[in-house]
Amino acid sequence: MASAASPEEIEDRRVTRLIRLKEVQHRVGLGRSTIYRWMAEGKFPKPVQLGGSTVAWSESEVDRWIANRLSQVPGLDAPEQLC
Numbered sequence: 001m002a003s004a005a006s007p008e009e010i011e012d013r014r015v016t017r018l019i020r021l022k023e024v025q026h027r028v029g030l031g032r033s034t035i036y037r038w039m040a041e042g043k044f045p046k047p048v049q050l051g052g053s054t055v056a057w058s059e060s061e062v063d064r065w066i067a068n069r070l071s072q073v074p075g076l077d078a079p080e081q082l083c
Contacts, residue, residue: 016058016060017059018048018057018059019056020056020057021055024057028065028066044065045058045061045062045064045065
C-alpha cells in the first residue's frame with residue numbers, strides 16, 4: 001500500500017499558472033528594466049519561453065521570490081502581517 005504524499009510533494013505536483021510581465025510588475029512593484037536587470041544578475045526568477053518573443057513567469061516562482069524578500073524584513077514574521 002502506498003504512503004500518503006507529503007504537503008511538499010503535493011505542492012510540487014500542482015500545475016502552476018504562468019503570468020505575463022504586466023502582472024509580475026504589479027505583484028512585485030518593480031519596473032520592466034529592473035526585473036530584467038535583476039534576472040541577468042540572478043536576483044529574480046527567469047521566465048519561460050512561450051513562443052516567438054512571448055515569455056511568462058511561473059506564478060509559484062514569483063510568489064516564492066516575494067515570500068523570500070518578505071522574510072528578510074526585520075520584525076515581519078509572516079506575509080499575512082501586510083494585509
